[in-house]
Amino acid sequence: MGKLYVVGIGPGGLEYMTLKAKQVIEDVDIVVGYTKYLEMIKPLLKDKEVFATGMRGEEDRCKKALELAKNKTVAVISTGDSGIYGMAGLILQLQENQEVEVIPGVTASSSAASIIGAPLMHDNCNISLSDLLTPYDLIKKRIKLAAEGDFIISLYNPKSNGRPHYLKEAIETIKEFRGENTPIAVVKHALREGQEVNLYTLGNFTDEKVDMMSIVIIGNTKSFYKGDKFITPRGYNV
């Protein structure tokens, strides 16, 4: 009898994976994932059967993993948390009678936050700027309401060639509700090879360092810089 594990490997290095994720990957018969993500966990894949796929074709990857899981143990891997913009949803939608277990991981906004200080200490939201699966009008509406609600905002998939202006428009909207000194961090490859941090404020923000692999974190009206640390205080009397 097979089983499918949907594993979030965290930011990418082996260090920030959970012990459970590591153990599952080591124990299963087959590991399925996007080629670049498999590369990140290469030391765990010695003598292991792997099924590597391209970046697109998520649905095919899920179907293949579910097919294999009929009589083998299979781990399909995502970076970050498999349950936040990861593979868990599609797998469960396509699941027939295979057993499926979701193994959570450290999501990208948590990894990015840990490097720059403590930006996410209060009410916060994750918004993807990708319009592949979401109408842009809904994305814009969410940005506006999150800005109005003074949520700390983590933007996933902040920029791609097809929609270079979305991020700029999001920042303009947030400016209507927050001051010029509000911190903004652009974090690329958090806690893995190639890590890069660029710190801004709403007043001097530029998107030139942002790419599809970045996370952009925008503080709330209480956030501040202490030296190079981006901090959101927990509450009004701290």
Place this chain on the structure above:
Amino acid sequence: MGKLYVVGIGPGGLEYMTLKAKQVIEDVDIVVGYTKYLEMIKPLLKDKEVFATGMRGEEDRCKKALELAKNKTVAVISTGDSGIYGMAGLILQLQENQEVEVIPGVTASSSAASIIGAPLMHDNCNISLSDLLTPYDLIKKRIKLAAEGDFIISLYNPKSNGRPHYLKEAIETIKEFRGENTPIAVVKHALREGQEVNLYTLGNFTDEKVDMMSIVIIGNTKSFYKGDKFITPRGYNV
């Protein structure tokens, strides 16, 4: 020369801790934390100097940890992610010239989500219902805007004796924007001893199983149950 690590241990069991968190706890001179959390990682604390504190007195705990870190290596531990409603913010606010490193962990909403399916697959927010450090008017405003923006909502600290009606009021507000069939999950002690899951919809929700240690996850307008799995589809054309 000392150093202070602010470590998120994830949901509480050793399995869902990152390798880095485990290694740091094993390597430091002293571990500081709330008594109950230290209990969870007891196997790592053999022959280790520990400094245990009560639930309140967070500020004293942080000051003590920073004091110790002047000439020793110290880990101060939080459950979940130390950077989301954890200790990282206060530590960095109080930091003088000690070296501080934040080690991220799997946050409570991710742990809870992994047990019940894939509820957090799209834009989502974390809101704490605790008014110890936040005016209730601001909490209510955030609930309303998050509901209007169709965010999946994870409620932290959903209920305590001092404010038994906050959760009910939040649910009433969300009902203005979402249908009766919207899934709601109440998850207690996710991925650790005592784990308990109760599934509802907006139409039949009751708060009787909710306590301060629970996480309450409310789906967006697209979320649904497939058997006992709570799924939010990634986008409109999946």
